[in-house]
Amino acid sequence: MTGVNEIRSTFLDYFKKNDHEVVESGPLVPRNDPTLMFANAGMNQFKNVFTGLEKRPYSRAATAQKVVRAGGKHNDLDNVGYTARHHTFFEMLGNFSFGDYFKDRAIEFAWDLITKVYGLPADRLLVTVYAEDTDAAVYWKKIAGLSDDRIIRIPTSDNFWSMGDTGPCGPCSEIFYDHGEHIWGGPPGSAEEDGDRFVEIWNLVFMQYEQTGEGRIDLPRPSIDTGMGLERLATVLQGVHNNYDIDLFKALISASEHETGVDAEGDALGSHRVIADHLRSTSFLIADGVLPSNEGRGYVLRRIMRRAMRHAHLLGAAEPLMHRLVPTLVREMGRAYPELQRAEDLVRDTLKLEEIRFRKTLERGLGLLDSATADLSAGGQLDGETAFKLYDTYGFPLDLTQDALRARDISVDTAGFNAAMQRQKAEARAAWSGSGSAATEAVWFALKEKHGATDFLGYETETAEGVVAAIAAEDKEVAKLSAGESGYVVLNQTPFYGESGGQVGDTGEMLGTDLRVRVTNTQKKAEGLFVHSVVVEEGELVPGLALELKVDRARRTAIRANHSATHLVHEALREVLGSHVVQKGSLVSPERLRFDFAHPKPLAEEELETVESYANEIVLQNAPVETRLMAVDEAIEAGAMALFGEKYGDEVRVVSMGTALHGDKADKTYSLELCGGTHVRRTGDIGLVTLVSEGAVAAGVRRIEALTGSEARAYLESQDRRMREIAGILKTGAEEAPARVAQLVEERRKLERELADARKKLAMGGGGEGGAPVKEAGVFKLMARKVDGINPKDLKGMADEAKVQLGSGVVVLISVAEDGKAAIVTAITQDLTDKVSAVDLVRIGSEALGGRGGGGRPDMAQAGGPDGSKADAAIAAIEAHLAGL
Numbered sequence: 075m076t077g078v079n080e081i082r083s084t085f086l087d088y089f090k091k092n093d094h095e096v097v098e099s100g101p102l103v104p105r106n107d108p109t110l111m112f113a114n115a116g117m118n119q120f121k122n123v124f125t126g127l128e129k130r131p132y133s134r135a136a137t138a139q140k141v142v143r144a145g146g147k148h149n150d151l152d153n154v155g156y157t158a159r160h161h162t163f164f165e166m167l168g169n170f171s172f173g174d175y176f177k178d179r180a181i182e183f184a185w186d187l188i189t190k191v192y193g194l195p196a197d198r199l200l201v202t203v204y205a206e207d208t209d210a211a212v213y214w215k216k217i218a219g220l221s222d223d224r225i226i227r228i229p230t231s232d233n234f235w236s237m238g239d240t241g242p243c244g245p246c247s248e249i250f251y252d253h254g255e256h257i258w259g260g261p262p263g264s265a266e267e268d269g270d271r272f273v274e275i276w277n278l279v280f281m282q283y284e285q286t287g288e289g290r291i292d293l294p295r296p297s298i299d300t301g302m303g304l305e306r307l308a309t310v311l312q313g314v315h316n317n318y319d320i321d322l323f324k325a326l327i328s329a330s331e332h333e334t335g336v337d338a339e340g341d342a343l344g345s346h347r348v349i350a351d352h353l354r355s356t357s358f359l360i361a362d363g364v365l366p367s368n369e370g371r372g373y374v375l376r377r378i379m380r381r382a383m384r385h386a387h388l389l390g391a392a393e394p395l396m397h398r399l400v401p402t403l404v405r406e407m408g409r410a411y412p413e414l415q416r417a418e419d420l421v422r423d424t425l426k427l428e429e430i431r432f433r434k435t436l437e438r439g440l441g442l443l444d445s446a447t448a449d450l451s452a453g454g455q456l457d458g459e460t461a462f463k464l465y466d467t468y469g470f471p472l473d474l475t476q477d478a479l480r481a482r483d484i485s486v487d488t489a490g491f492n493a494a495m496q497r498q499k500a501e502a503r504a505a506w507s508g509s510g511s512a513a514t515e516a517v518w519f520a521l522k523e524k525h526g527a528t529d530f531l532g533y534e535t536e537t538a539e540g541v542v543a544a545i546a547a548e549d550k551e552v553a554k555l556s557a558g559e560s561g562y563v564v565l566n567q568t569p570f571y572g573e574s575g576g577q578v579g580d581t582g583e584m585l586g587t588d589l590r591v592r593v594t595n596t597q598k599k600a601e602g603l604f605v606h607s608v609v610v611e612e613g614e615l616v617p618g619l620a621l622e623l624k625v626d627r628a629r630r631t632a633i634r635a636n637h638s639a640t641h642l643v644h645e646a647l648r649e650v651l652g653s654h655v656v657q658k659g660s661l662v663s664p665e666r667l668r669f670d671f672a673h674p675k676p677l678a679e680e681e682l683e684t685v686e687s688y689a690n691e692i693v694l695q696n697a698p699v700e701t702r703l704m705a706v707d708e709a710i711e712a713g714a715m716a717l718f719g720e721k722y723g724d725e726v727r728v729v730s731m732g733t734a735l736h737g738d739k740a741d742k743t744y745s746l747e748l749c750g751g752t753h754v755r756r757t758g759d760i761g762l763v764t765l766v767s768e769g770a771v772a773a774g775v776r777r778i779e780a781l782t783g784s785e786a787r788a789y790l791e792s793q794d795r796r797m798r799e800i801a802g803i804l805k806t807g808a809e810e811a812p813a814r815v816a817q818l819v820e821e822r823r824k825l826e827r828e829l830a831d832a833r834k835k836l837a838m839g840g841g842g843e844g845g846a847p848v849k850e851a852g853v854f855k856l857m858a859r860k861v862d863g864i865n866p867k868d869l870k871g872m873a874d875e876a877k878v879q880l881g882s883g884v885v886v887l888i889s890v891a892e893d894g895k896a897a898i899v900t901a902i903t904q905d906l907t908d909k910v911s912a913v914d915l916v917r918i919g920s921e922a923l924g925g926r927g928g929g930g931r932p933d934m935a936q937a938g939g940p941d942g943s944k945a946d947a948a949i950a951a952i953e954a955h956l957a958g959l
């Protein structure tokens with residue numbers, strides 16, 4: 075028997091041998107097509123290659139593409155569990171030619187592969203062609219030798235494939251397999267074509283045109299896009315008639331049987347199939363970055379999860395089931411899709427959390443459902459109010475309620491459900507507009523109401539496409555922004571991070587045909603609306619345009635590093651200082667990180683060094699940075715750090731990194747924090763953490779600033795350069811420089827002291843010979859001097875010495891500084907203080923120096939004056955005063 079994995083690799087190998095580039099599956103959330111909710115065909119990722127907009131280094135490719143058909147245009151959700159071949163998730167095998175080979179070669183490859191390599195009997199195969207496509211019919215006859223009755227011409231759009239309302243398109247030819255007479259159904263085009271006997275396995279699209287808004291134009295070069303359902307092919311190759319009987323599904327269903335203890339038969343069979351199918355779609359969606367939420371893609375995921383969870387409940391599972399099936403899925407598909415392996419923990423945790431949460435209301439909701447429908451019989455209808463209550467209070471998505479009633483043939487009044495939903499929204503709006511917020515905020519609230527929350531793609535990608543949902547300027551919605559104008563743009567989805575949690579908003583550009591828009595900031599408004607501040611540089615921006623969105627990658631890379639480093643510094647601070655360290659604020663920008671935290675005193679040099687080295691130890695571990703979704707209380711219980719007073723939803727992203735090397739946490743996860751920010755993939759991407767400052771912001775709150783990566787390196791380089799400059803000046807090596815500087819400082823201090831002493835001596839007449847000149851002023855001996863270059867604070871000491879020299883008398887010292895200002899000190903020996911006051915004298919001197927006031931005691935006073943050139947006049951004035959006494 076040929077297993078699914080072998081069938082897939084056989085396909086890819088075949089085309090590789092035939093010069094095709096084997097390209098990885100595009101992500102389930104398309105990056106290049108904003109109108110698609112999920113990837114729904116192999117050609118999605120090549121859309122622009124077909125139209126010539128994008129060039130690739132190859133012109134032939136082959137892929138196994140992950141596809142989800144739930145939500146959006148193609149929605150198979152309701153059929154799963156009830157038909158043999160519907161899935162919410164499946165794999166599409168495809169080969170592509172971008173202007174290389176065309177119809178004949180595509181038919182040759184397909185026929186060769188299925189009949190020679192896979193060995194399908196030719197007599198079980200038939201094909202359809204578009205009625206007008208004579209070429210295709212001729213090739214099938216020539217290449218495959220099919221008789222005319224096995225080449226069915228279909229005139230409808232069934233055989234003209236288009237990607238959507240616009241985009242590449244062309245006639246197609248489908249290959250059908252006949253499962254045999256014992257199965258009901260007729261060939262394509264017949265009345266019984268919906269039966270399971272004739273199953274389409276491969277669709278070859280001859281891409282020839284591009285459908286534009288104006289009409290259909292020729293593609294630059296005719297191309298090929300084919301798609302084969304892997305599960306359907308496996309069904310044929312494994313000789314079964316139901317997709318759920320192939321090896322892959324058997325493994326999943328047997329895991330589900332094992333975990334529930336219920337055999338997959340009778341009524342239970344459908345539930346097991348739903349569970350197996352939904353396990354694949356939910357796991358792959360989570361691995362591609364979708365997380366359950368109440369809007370957009372996240373809500374589709376939640377609907378699928380909860381639908382499966384009800385079936386687990388139907389099977390009587392006493393404990394959450396889905397997460398226990400993940401290892402089996404990873405074993406079956408992880409090799410082909412390593413992203414599934416990488417995200418295994420995230421997938422498991424997310425499924426478990428959702429199931430624990432949902433089980434809390436599931437039982438009661440089902441009770442309500444039972445009582446509300448007790449009186450209904452087949453053909454009856456559940457009222458919309460109850461369906462809405464189930465949705466609003468018990469978390470039952472509408473389709474889950476419908477699914478639950480399907481077996482009893484009871485429908486739901488969806489119009490009534492929608493009306494109840496609208497009423498609730500109107501109430502919310504009324505309650506909100508009463509809150510009196512600013513006019514601009516009102517715009518965002520209204521836009522959020524109208525367009526829903528923006529789908530954020532930025533955890534996974536920095537480039538994507540998005541459709542302009544609305545434009546605003548100042549405080550109102552506008553119809554356009556022209557070149558040179560600035561305003562705000564809201565899109566259906568965006569890779570731009572909206573400022574929050576301390577992390578600054580992204581910048582970058584938005585591009586369209588003849589349109590260039592610069593994004594200068596991105597902010598989050600009205601709970602989930604991403605508002606881009608923009609300047610239109612070229613062209614005209616209007617709602618409805620699909621734009622290429624490009625986050626400034628270098629800037630974002632630096633932001634990621636700084637954000638992850640903030641977590642490491644936070645944990646290192648707790649390790650070094652203690653668990654009283656709690657975050658008080660943070661700023662994560664591309665240039666640096668700033669972290670405020672509670673701590674009563676400045677950090678010692680040694681503490682800072684240890685914090686820095688602990689953070690860098692984790693950088694060197696190059697440990698993967700893991701993100702999970704958890705319930706808040708569960709996360710906090712697990713030790714995740716949360717910001718006190720911060721509003722968190724019921725579920726939170728928890729970011730963990732590194733393994734602790736020392737302390738109580740040794741060998742456990744190093745950093746675990748609730749965080750909605752963007753982070754590096756591995757701690758090594760941070761490069762290096764350097765603390766550059768530590769200081770106080772408020773009582774008991776310290777602030778640390780740090781740099782990472784190239785900023786840190788540039789900083790250290792400049793420090794190093796300065797160090798070398800210093801060493802150069804000192805004419806010594808960098809090693810000896812600090813000791814040399816300390817020595818110089820000490821020498822200088824000594825020299826200053828010596829210089830001051832020398833000056834004093836000089837001022838007072840120098841070297842002890844004779845001392846300063848003494849005059850007679852009235853009855854007083856007066857020693858008065860102008861002393862230059864003496865520090866004013868030394869004057870008093872000098873005056874004291876002069877008093878000793880005089881024995882009895884008056885001392886006046888005036889020092890004039892370089893800026894011309896004067897300081898004056900007057901002193902009187904104790905025996906004379908009843909005759910004259912030093913304070914009176916200093917006032918007279920100060921006045922002469924152009925100053926005013928001065929003060930002190932009767933025996934010693936001091937003052938200043940702006941005009942040092944009047945020093946002699948000041949002395950003369952004092953002398954005259956003394957003479958007059």
Ligand code: SER
Pocket residue numbers: 114115116117168235277278279299300301302
């Ligand atoms: N695009 C086509 C399809 O989805 C063939 O790959 O069927």
